[in-house]
């Protein structure tokens with residue numbers, strides 16, 4: 724094989740590898756930049772990731788990080804978010820698998836177009852009343868859908 728051709732093959736291989744690693748990193752960086760720009764200063768930010776087998780998981784979780792459990796012992800996570808009355812709360816909602824939804828009726832939050840994998844959906848509201856409130860998934864996402872809930876505590 725001529726030397727030049729081998730060099731070309733290495734270059735192509737390098738480009739393919741650079742694309743394969745760079746693209747996901749680029750998409751993540753872009754997503755972070757976009758959602759961070761939309762968050763007002765001083766807001767209390769929480770990330771929740773929807774998972775069809777585990778419910779709402781605190782933090783940014785990817786599908787491969789969620790251990791799949793046998794169907795008979797599914798236990799939903801039930802995250803608790805605590806804020807103070809008057810706080811501006813930003814929920815950054817993610818999905819690790821299918822399209823989920825989100826509703827927090829007491830604060831008029833109701834996502835109608837779904838939380839899509841690979842995208843952050845931001846929800847902003849002012850915690851203007853104290854108490855314990857329940858948020859849930861409002862898009863039928865699987866067997867765990869009914870249990871896909873969490874708690875928001877607003878301290879007076």
Ligand SMILES: [Cu+2]
Nearest residue numbers: 823860864871
């Ligand atoms: Cu769901």
